[in-house]
Amino acid sequence: MAAFVFISIGLLVMLLYVILTQPASKGAALLVNGGPVLLIAAGILLTLLRRGALGIPLILIGITWWRRTRAPRSVRPPGGSKSTVHSSNLEMELDHDTGELDGRVLTGRFQGFRLSALNEDELLSFLQEIKSDPDSLALLESYLERYHPGWQDRAKNFTSGGTGSSDPSHMSKQEAYQVLGVSPGASREEILEAWRRLIKKVHPDSGGSAFLTAKINAAKKVLLSE
Numbered sequence: 001m002a003a004f005v006f007i008s009i010g011l012l013v014m015l016l017y018v019i020l021t022q023p024a025s026k027g028a029a030l031l032v033n034g035g036p037v038l039l040i041a042a043g044i045l046l047t048l049l050r051r052g053a054l055g056i057p058l059i060l061i062g063i064t065w066w067r068r069t070r071a072p073r074s075v076r077p078p079g080g081s082k083s084t085v086h087s088s089n090l091e092m093e094l095d096h097d098t099g100e101l102d103g104r105v106l107t108g109r110f111q112g113f114r115l116s117a118l119n120e121d122e123l124l125s126f127l128q129e130i131k132s133d134p135d136s137l138a139l140l141e142s143y144l145e146r147y148h149p150g151w152q153d154r155a156k157n158f159t160s161g162g163t164g165s166s167d168p169s170h171m172s173k174q175e176a177y178q179v180l181g182v183s184p185g186a187s188r189e190e191i192l193e194a195w196r197r198l199i200k201k202v203h204p205d206s207g208g209s210a211f212l213t214a215k216i217n218a219a220k221k222v223l224l225s226e
Contacts (some may be wrong), residue, residue: 036066083181083198085215087135092143094212096181096194099201101143115140120148124155138211171218179219188224195220 040062046055081096092103103115108129110118118126123144130136144151177184180194195216202212 036062038062040066081181083194083216084178085139085212086175086178087139088133089130089136090139092139092212094181094198094202096197101146103139103143115143116147120151120154123148124151127155135211142211171215171222173222176219176222179215180223182223186223191220191223
């Protein structure tokens with residue numbers, strides 16, 4: 001019994017010494033992880049020394065502390081998931097978490113620029129450059145409608161090229177995966193879940209884009225038609 005007591009006291013002293021000699025950040029981490037052990041060991045020691053009135057509460061506190069530090073923490077699902085739609089002149093991205101649209105210019109004098117880095121005059125200038133490409137025109141129109149309301153009044157010479165090519169027969173499987181933001185080989189349930197989530201964000205009835213809605217519907221049809 002005496003040997004156990006001395007060993008316990010020695011271990012407690014060593015653990016305290018290690019905690020106190022560490023840098024503050026490491027010491028705090030050691031205290032969080034080692035604190036429960038210290039309390040439980042001290043409680044056992046006091047109980048063996050016939051000081052159960054103090055020892056047993058320390059043991060209970062130590063066990064409760066230990067359980068809390070080991071309790072599973074909620075893990076936030078990884079963010080940053082995006083859908084991508086390509087055209088000849090533009091690559092558009094839709095953030096799944098926020099519903100925000102942004103794009104990257106692929107051709108012309110604004111090549112390499114993000115749409116969010118261009119002012120309205122520059123965007124309208126780019127619009128004139130791509131007016132012969134219906135798909136790019138529709139993508140840029142979607143962006144302008146969301147972030148530059150009333151742009152039509154400032155672009156009177158602009159004529160929309162229509163809704164672009166959203167026929168599933170013109171969409172590859174690779175593009176369909178990019179549009180829905182799912183990995184190749186995704187299950188039917190994963191594809192439908194991505195489609196439901198995206199269609200709510202871009203549907204015209206919610207102030208979204210008819211062109212992107214058509215693209216998303218086309219992607220779903222391509223991947224589920226196998």
